[in-house]
Amino acid sequence: MGRGRVQMKRIENPVHRQVTFCKRRAGLLKKAKELSVLCDAEIGVVIFSAHGKLYELATKGTMQELIERYGKYTGGPPADEPMVEPMDAKKEIEMLKQEIEILQKGLRYMFGGGCEYMSLNELLVLEIHF
Amino acid sequence: MGRGRVQMKRIENPVHRQVTFCKRRAGLLKKAKELSVLCDAEIGVVIFSAHGKLYELATKGTMQELIERYGKYTGGPPADEPMVEPMDAKKEIEMLKQEIEILQKGLRYMFGGGCEYMSLNELLVLEIHF
DNA sequence: GTCTATGTATAAAA
DNA sequence: TTTTATACATAGAC
Numbered sequence: 001m002g003r004g005r006v007q008m009k010r011i012e013n014p015v016h017r018q019v020t021f022c023k024r025r026a027g028l029l030k031k032a033k034e035l036s037v038l039c040d041a042e043i044g045v046v047i048f049s050a051h052g053k054l055y056e057l058a059t060k061g062t063m064q065e066l067i068e069r070y071g072k073y074t075g076g077p078p079a080d081e082p083m084v085e086p087m088d089a090k091k092e093i094e095m096l097k098q099e100i101e102i103l104q105k106g107l108r109y110m111f112g113g114g115c116e117y118m119s120l121n122e123l124l125v126l127e128i129h130f
Numbered sequence: 131m132g133r134g135r136v137q138m139k140r141i142e143n144p145v146h147r148q149v150t151f152c153k154r155r156a157g158l159l160k161k162a163k164e165l166s167v168l169c170d171a172e173i174g175v176v177i178f179s180a181h182g183k184l185y186e187l188a189t190k191g192t193m194q195e196l197i198e199r200y201g202k203y204t205g206g207p208p209a210d211e212p213m214v215e216p217m218d219a220k221k222e223i224e225m226l227k228q229e230i231e232i233l234q235k236g237l238r239y240m241f242g243g244g245c246e247y248m249s250l251n252e253l254l255v256l257e258i259h260f
Numbered sequence: 261g262t263c264t265a266t267g268t269a270t271a272a273a274a
Numbered sequence: 275t276t277t278t279a280t281a282c283a284t285a286g287a288c
Contacts, residue, residue, distance in 0.1 A: 268284090
């Protein structure tokens, strides 16, 4: 890239190093975004500069979520709490939403006043829910 | 890169997508290594393929260490997350339950056929929910 | 995988 | 910064 080959070792000149860091950091993050979009992958990049400053990128959600997914993948649950509780909460939310759908369907049916929107079976199911 | 421009959107052809994923993934990891060496930075890259397979790179130590450093940097106690998220979930559950109550009340009213169980105001509120 | 033509990234310079 | 010359990455074809 550019005029002259690059030795794969730490750039000693601090100015050159800083300039290269900025340029390549931008390039790396761009490439990561592209890969994520083109291939539908979830990617996280974390960069700590030599001076300790953080640069990060997370495609598809937050870095925290990605870290959790990473933890899940690499080995069993590193912490039971964060694994079990959100699962239960999500499940409960899902069930509640389903119930709401059923109730809404029932109401639409009642207001509409016709059976065309609801089968007898669905009506029976509805009875259970109110 | 290569013969022809690339649209920055998901590659639909699964074969092309897989090939591109392999090539660009290798490229991304190489770039990350180079940046780390040239500029003395600590870098972590996590890639979940569309199929859920994990690819990772951590320069200067393990990914776990990097994640810990990240957690330290982003905001002291990582214990914040497990506190906030369950709160949101509980809030959502509460709201969903409230909605269910409203819908159930509406259904009881409709089936009962009388206004005695529901004020006009409550009826108006109900309308919003279905 | 390997091979190329071509598009990109970027080192150096301005 | 912006420009430029080159090295590099990679899409498409085997």
